Amino acid sequence: MSEDVEYNFKIILVGEGGVGKSSLIRRYIHNQFDFNNPMTIGVDSEMKRLTLDGHSVMLHLWDTAGQEKFGSLTSQFIRGSHAAVLVYDITNQKSFQNLFRRWIDKVREWGTNNMVYMLIGNKADEEEKRQVTQELAVNKAKENNMLFLETSCMNCFNVEKAFQEIIGQMWNKNRIGSQNLNSVILGPRRGIQALDTEEIPKKPKRRWC
Numbered sequence: 001m002s003e004d005v006e007y008n009f010k011i012i013l014v015g016e017g018g019v020g021k022s023s024l025i026r027r028y029i030h031n032q033f034d035f036n037n038p039m040t041i042g043v044d045s046e047m048k049r050l051t052l053d054g055h056s057v058m059l060h061l062w063d064t065a066g067q068e069k070f071g072s073l074t075s076q077f078i079r080g081s082h083a084a085v086l087v088y089d090i091t092n093q094k095s096f097q098n099l100f101r102r103w104i105d106k107v108r109e110w111g112t113n114n115m116v117y118m119l120i121g122n123k124a125d126e127e128e129k130r131q132v133t134q135e136l137a138v139n140k141a142k143e144n145n146m147l148f149l150e151t152s153c154m155n156c157f158n159v160e161k162a163f164q165e166i167i168g169q170m171w172n173k174n175r176i177g178s179q180n181l182n183s184v185i186l187g188p189r190r191g192i193q194a195l196d197t198e199e200i201p202k203k204p205k206r207r208w209c
């Protein structure tokens with residue numbers, strides 16, 4: 001199956017337990033959502049095949065456990081990643097703080113210099129319980145040179161778009177000798193470092209899959 005794959009990209013998702021890392025992957029790969037998604041034990045992975053600019057690309061999505069007891073295991077899997085997705089839950093301030101206390105150091109220690117970083121504030125459907133403002137997250141993302149989006153796995157908000165942004169940046173950074181990237185299927189937003197607050201809708205669109 002992987003014989004004619006020209007590019008392999010590894011994306012690792014990290015963040016506290018329960019923020020929705022597995023749900024993001026599940027929504028993106030299978031277009032499914034489970035209100036009782038099981039907690040990840042150790043590390044899981046999924047693959048997705050894409051065609052980018054006429055080239056066959058395999059995405060390897062590595063889903064890590066947020067629980068601290070799996071921390072050392074997670075670190076080993078960060079190695080060799082082309083992109084790191086740092087996920088927090090917008091209704092849980094601690095999950096945001098710990099990304100910048102605990103997870104970012106791990107990723108920087110074990111990741112490569114050329115890595116793409118994306119900050120994701122998940123559970124955007126739970127606006128009434130919000131503890132992390134978009135403004136704070138946008139500023140953190142800018143400070144740390146990260147892409148940023150809020151998502152909802154429950155109502156499909158921005159999940160596909162988040163992965164498209166990541167893939168677009170990985171493609172730009174890693175495709176050697178690329179002359180013409182205009183025909184890459186990802187659209188014009190590639191290369192954006194972080195979205196301005198005005199660009200993020202105050203309420204997620206209730207777009208059901």
Ligand SMILES: Nc1nc2c(ncn2[C@@H]2O[C@H](COP(=O)(O)OP(=O)(O)OP(=O)(O)O)[C@@H](O)[C@H]2O)c(=O)[nH]1
Nearest residue numbers: 017018019020021022023035040066123152153154
């Ligand atoms: N309301 C809402 N709930 C969500 C969303 N995404 C995930 N959840 C719920 O949050 C819970 C935890 O989601 P997971 O995807 O298992 O979280 P995780 O980050 O993989 O957790 P660990 O595997 O323990 O690290 C699940 O019960 C999901 O149904 C979302 O966008 N909105």
Ligand SMILES: [Mg+2]
Nearest residue numbers: 021022039040
């Ligand atoms: Mg999980």
